[in-house]
Amino acid sequence: MKKKKGNFDIFKDYVASGVVQKNRFLKRAIIKYLDANGNCTITELSKELSISIPKTTGLINELMQDALIQEQGKLDSTGGRRANMYGLAPDSCYFVGVDIKKYYINFGLMDFNKQLINQKDKVPFILENTQESLNKLIHLINEYVKEFNPNFYSILGIGLNLTGRINNKTGQSYSFYHFQEEPLSEIIANKVGIPTFLENDSRAMAFGEFYCGDLTSEKNVIFINMDYGLGLGIMIDGKVYYGKSGFSGELGHIPIFENEVICHCGKKGCLETEASGYALIRKFIERIKKGSSSSATKKNKPLESITLIDIIEAAKNEDMLSIELLAEIGEKLGRGLSVLINIFNPELLIIGGTLSETGDYIRLPARSVVNKFSLSLVNNDTVLKTSKLGEKAGVIGGCLIARNKVIY
Numbered sequence: 001m002k003k004k005k006g007n008f009d010i011f012k013d014y015v016a017s018g019v020v021q022k023n024r025f026l027k028r029a030i031i032k033y034l035d036a037n038g039n040c041t042i043t044e045l046s047k048e049l050s051i052s053i054p055k056t057t058g059l060i061n062e063l064m065q066d067a068l069i070q071e072q073g074k075l076d077s078t079g080g081r082r083a084n085m086y087g088l089a090p091d092s093c094y095f096v097g098v099d100i101k102k103y104y105i106n107f108g109l110m111d112f113n114k115q116l117i118n119q120k121d122k123v124p125f126i127l128e129n130t131q132e133s134l135n136k137l138i139h140l141i142n143e144y145v146k147e148f149n150p151n152f153y154s155i156l157g158i159g160l161n162l163t164g165r166i167n168n169k170t171g172q173s174y175s176f177y178h179f180q181e182e183p184l185s186e187i188i189a190n191k192v193g194i195p196t197f198l199e200n201d202s203r204a205m206a207f208g209e210f211y212c213g214d215l216t217s218e219k220n221v222i223f224i225n226m227d228y229g230l231g232l233g234i235m236i237d238g239k240v241y242y243g244k245s246g247f248s249g250e251l252g253h254i255p256i257f258e259n260e261v262i263c264h265c266g267k268k269g270c271l272e273t274e275a276s277g278y279a280l281i282r283k284f285i286e287r288i289k290k291g292s293s294s295s296a297t298k299k300n301k302p303l304e305s306i307t308l309i310d311i312i313e314a315a316k317n318e319d320m321l322s323i324e325l326l327a328e329i330g331e332k333l334g335r336g337l338s339v340l341i342n343i344f345n346p347e348l349l350i351i352g353g354t355l356s357e358t359g360d361y362i363r364l365p366a367r368s369v370v371n372k373f374s375l376s377l378v379n380n381d382t383v384l385k386t387s388k389l390g391e392k393a394g395v396i397g398g399c400l401i402a403r404n405k406v407i408y
């Protein structure tokens, strides 16, 4: 079956004249309303958006010709003629999420109706601050997008999640690939041919978790990204908090330990030096060198090349050293969480990221330290959960961010 090509003119940033511009504006308002409220009737749209019924009917017909919306059955009602329901056409357009990790990339494709319809996990890649690494990244994005191009010509945006300092408004990355003035998002958009939006990885994961995860009615939520580094996403009153330039959430670098470990930020005593994937790897290597044994070590692999995934897999297979070290990391994390709980008084605190796949091995020690160190009046309000989405939150967040940028 040959699919009708969609018309995405309304999402483009150009100014048309008179009636054309006004109609584009109204069509966007209809799309946004359907996105926020789900399927509805022409009567409801007309009332809520203050557009006359004939005008709404005309715009709906045009949006159906553009293949952006479709009929979604009839409204259930008692007696009388049942009205048609309209909603977003899921297969009209798509968004790609690119979640860059230290040793691999996770890719995802989301349809217009926010369903993740494809995932390609753990594509080998090494995140290094070199031109070669950037070239490889662009190559892998192109490969992924090309897989869909024959059928899915209509990818409208790419959401790219990267660790470090990111200005999500300008698309600039300051920690990686900052070789020239041109924003990273533009460099990639030019090479791939699809608008690209850059976001800090922890905040993108928080986005996925907040809008597609375990939240019910919570509006004050803290999301912890436990990967090699330690990141944070903050939701206050239902809105993601960015700070002035989008650099909020540097949880890993709050100085709360008296140790001699130099953090990769150059300072000593950062939370990340004791409670992160980097700390876990360091402690693991130290213990093996002191004579401990673990099923995570491989005979033909140098000790220094051990990865988080190796340790997580070993813990899942009851490896004592891995479990012990995860508990130690959890306890140290608990100190950081106590600080957050005292400051934010959140309803929900979600431990996510790669290390969250170890579940209670980290969460329970963290919880008991939180009980010990934070004010009980404050921490009684807070539920501490492990993410159900796990790493998937990253690609979902990336897709959602691209989708929001295009639609809103």
Ligand SMILES: [Zn+2]
Residues within 6 Å of the ligand: 252, 253, 263, 264, 265, 266, 267, 270, 272
């Ligand atoms: Zn630091």
